[in-house]
Amino acid sequence: MNNIDVAIVGAGPAGLAAATRCREFGLDVTLFDEQPAPGGQIYRGVTRSPLQDPSVLGQDYWDGAPLVRAFAASGAGYVNDATVWSVVAANGGVTLGVAAGVPAARTAHMIDARAVILCTGAIERPFPIPGWTLPGVMTAGGAQILLKTAGVVPQGRTVLAGCGPLLWMLAWQYLRAGVAIEAILDTTPRWRMAQALGHAPDFARSPYFAKGRELVRTVRRNVRLVEYVSALAIEGEVAARSVRYRVDEREHTLAADCVLLHQGVVPDVNLAQAAGCSLAWNDLQACFAPATDAWGGTDVAGIYVAGDGGGIAGALAAAPRGRLAALAVANVLGRISHATRDPIARHDRADVATSLRGRAFLDTLYRPTDTFRLPSGATIVCRCEEVDAQTIIALARQGCAGPNQMKAYVRCGMGPCQGRFCGLTVNALIAREQRRDPADVGYYRLRFPVKPVTLTEIAAVPTTAEAVKSVVRP
C-alpha cells in the first residue's frame, strides 16, 4: 500500500468513480476515506443504512449503490476510518500522511503515490445566526446523515430554516418517515426568483427539474412554509427553545426544540490549500474552490481535484468529474495516450454538461443574502474560538489587512475546524467593511495537519538527519 500509482482521498461519488476508472487502466490505486463505509456524504451509509423501507430516502440516494458496487469489484485498495492529514508534492510524486483505524488502535502511515486525486467534497456553508451554537441546532445535512445512517430523527418541535435543495429534500424525507415538522422558514428573498428566471429554461431541461418540482409540491402541501424570512435568531439558554424570525418587518416566535439550518454547501478546500493549490473565488456561489484546469489538475504537479471539493456542481456531476481526473492521471502516468483519453473524456464531459444544466438557476436562486452571510453584534462567527461578529467588524474597520491578520488578532480560525465554519464569514465581513473584492481579501493560510491528529501521529513521520540537526542544536 505504501507505494502506489494513485491515491484518492474521499469515498463519495467522485472518489469512487475515479478509483474505479483508474483500475480500468490498470493503475495501482488506493482510496482513503474517513468514514467506516463508502458513499461520502451524499450516499452516506448506502451500503448499510438501517432503514428497511428504501422509499424513505428517495431513489436518488440509492443511485449511489451501483457506484459503490463497481468500486468494490474494481480491485482498488480501500482504507476506511482513515484521515488524510497531509499531502506533500515533491520529487515528481506525492506523499500522504494518513492516520487510520479506530481510536484505540490508530496507526500512522506515509503513503507515496505518483499522483493524488482529492475528492474531499463539500461542507455546509456557515450559517451564523444568533444561537447557532446551541445544542438542539444542527445542519440539515447533519440531520440527514442521522436519518440515513442511524434512522434517528428529531422528536420534538422541529423547524427547518434556510434555503437550498437539501432543505427541501430533508423535509420530503422526513414526511415519508412520519416526522412532524413545525415549519420551514425559507430565507430565499422575493426578488431572487426574478433574478433566477433568466436561467429557468435551462433548469426546466435539467435532471433536477421534474423530480424537484414534485418534491417541492409534496412538501408545500404537507408542511407549513414561511417564505421570505429576512431575519433569524435561535433562542435558549443551554439549548434551543424557540426561533424568532422576521417576515416583512414583522417579528414572530416559534417554539422549537430542534432547529435544522442549511444555506447551501461549499467546497472543503483545506487539504488542497494546505498542499499549496491556489484558490479561486466563485462569486455566484460565494465561496472559494481550488483553481483547476479542465481535467481537475491544480497548479501543483501531481495533485488533482474532483467532485464538489473542486467546486459545487452536485452529486450527478461528481462521478464524471472523478472519471475525468482519472483519465488525466492515467495519461500523465503514461498508461494511455491522448488518442485513447480524449474520446472517453468527451463522454464524461457530456455527462458533466447534462448534470450542470439547471445549476445556474439553483445557484442564483439559493445564493444566501448578505443578511445571512454577514452576522452582526454578539453573533458567533468562529464557533471553535467563540469570536463574535462585532469583534471582527471593529478590527476590519480599523484596517485589518485580511483573514490571516484577523486570525492573529483574535484567534478566529485557530480551532480544530481550521476555519471551515468561519473562513467565509470572516472573508465576507472584511470585504464589506473595507469595500474590497472577496477574491482580494483572500482566505486563511492553512497548514498540515488539516484535521487534528495526535502528537504521536506527527512524531511517527520519518525524520531525517537534517531535520534532527535543525532542532537539536548543541
Place this chain on the structure above:
Amino acid sequence: MTTRHVDVAVIGGGLVGAAIAFGLRALGPRLAVLDEGDVAWRASRGNFGLIWVQGKGQGLPAYGAWTQQSARAWPELAAALHKNTGVDVALRQRGGLHVCLSAEELDARAATMSALLAQSGFERYAIEVLDRAGVVARLPGVGPDVVGGTWSELDGDCNPLRLLRGLHAAIAAAGGEIITGAAIDVIEPRAHGFVLRSARGVFECETLVLAAGLGNARLAPMAGLAAPVVPNKGHIIVTERVAPFLSMPLETIRQTDEGTVMIGDSQQARGFDDTLELPVLAVLANRAAQVFPQLRGVRVNRTWAALRVMSPDGFPIYAQSTRHPGAFLATCHSGVTLAAAHAYYLAPAIGAGALPPEFLPFAAERFDVRAAA
C-alpha cells in the same frame, strides 16, 4: 495619488515596528505605521512568546545587558498596554527552564552557560544547573528521559499575538495610524526627510524607522543604511486546549494562557521559503513527548513554519544613517523579549533624534558592511 505627511513613519507593523511606534505614540496622528498585506512573511505571526534571558549574549555582552534591561521593563509595558487598551498580554516572569534529554546535552548546556557568564563585561545573573531531581522538583510531570536542565528566574513569557494586538490598539488609541496594504516600494531621501512610495499612496516624513524585518534588506540602502538579514525558518506545533499543567515556560515548550501547548523550536536556512517540513515537526513532536509523555495523545490543531529575521551573528542591528540622519534601522529575531526595550529605550532615542553610544555594539558596521554611502 494621495500624499500624507507625518513626523515619524515606521515601516513595518510587526513586533519591532509596533513596539517602537508604541514608544512614540505621544506623537498621535503625527505618527504612522506602514504595514504590508495579509499574506506576507510576517515573523510576528510566527512567534513563540518567550521573554527569555538565559543564554543570550554569547559573543556580545551588550546583548545580554540589553536583554536584561528589556526583561526588567516588561512589567511596565504589560501594565501600560492593559491600562491603555484593556488587552491583557498574560505576562509571566517567574522563571524558565531549558531542559536536556541526555547527559551530553546537559554537559554542553552547562558549559555554554558558564562560558556565557564568564565573558568579560557580561552583566551576570544566576543560571542554575539542575540535575533531574532539580527539574522534577519544579515539574513533577516530566518524562523519564529528562536528565536535567538550566533555570533562570529572569525568564518568562507572554501571549505574543495579544501583544501585537495590544501594541496596535495603543498606537491607534493615541491617534497614530496603522496603514495596511502599504508595502513601501521606494524610499527617496530629501533635504529634511523622506518620501515613501507605496500602492496605498505617497508618505512624507522627517524621521523614518525601518522595522520591516526581512524587507529591511532591500529598503535599508535606499536610506543610507545596511541590513544584512536573511531568513531563518522555524517550525511550531500548537495543540488543542488542555487543562493547565505547565505553569512556567520551557525554552521549547510552553502552555499558553488559553490552554494550548506550543512546541518548538527549529532553525533552518532555507531562504524565502516557509514550506512546512513534516520531518522537522516529527522531531519536535518526539522531543516534546520525551519531555512530557502525557502529551502524546493530545491533538495537534495547527502548525506553522515562519521566517525569523536573522543577522549574520544573530544579534540585533540598531543603526542611524550618517548620510541621512533622520533614518533609523531596527531589526532582531527576539521581538517579544525586546519589546519593552524597544518601547522604552530605543523609541525615545529615535524620538530625540540620535542613538546614544550604548547602541554602538549593535551597529551594522560590525559586519564590515559598507553602508550605501
Place this chain on the structure above:
Amino acid sequence: MFARLPDAAHLRDVVDIIVDGTAVVARAGDTVAAALLAAGFERCRTSPVGGAPRAPFCMMGVCFDCLVTIDGIGSQQACLVAIAPGMRIDTQRGARAIDGAAA
C-alpha cells in the same frame, strides 16, 4: 430531542454502552454521536473557551463540536467513531485533562 424510527429499531442489533457512567442502549452501526442523540443526551461537551454547552452539529467530522472521551481517550469526534459493546463514553467538561498535572 431525537428518537429512533420504528423502521430502524431492530431489536437484534442492540448494543450496550456506558455514557457518563450510565448504561445506555444503542444500535450496532451507530456512531457515538447518533447513539448519544438517540438516547436523549442534549450536549456532549462544554466548550473550553467559554464553558458553553455544545452538541453534534454537522455529523460529518468538520465542526468538532461532538468531541467526547471514548474509553479514556479524549477529544474524539463522536460522529466518526462507531460504537462497540461496552464502550465507555464520557462527555467533556472544558479543556481536556492530561495525566500527571505538574506545578
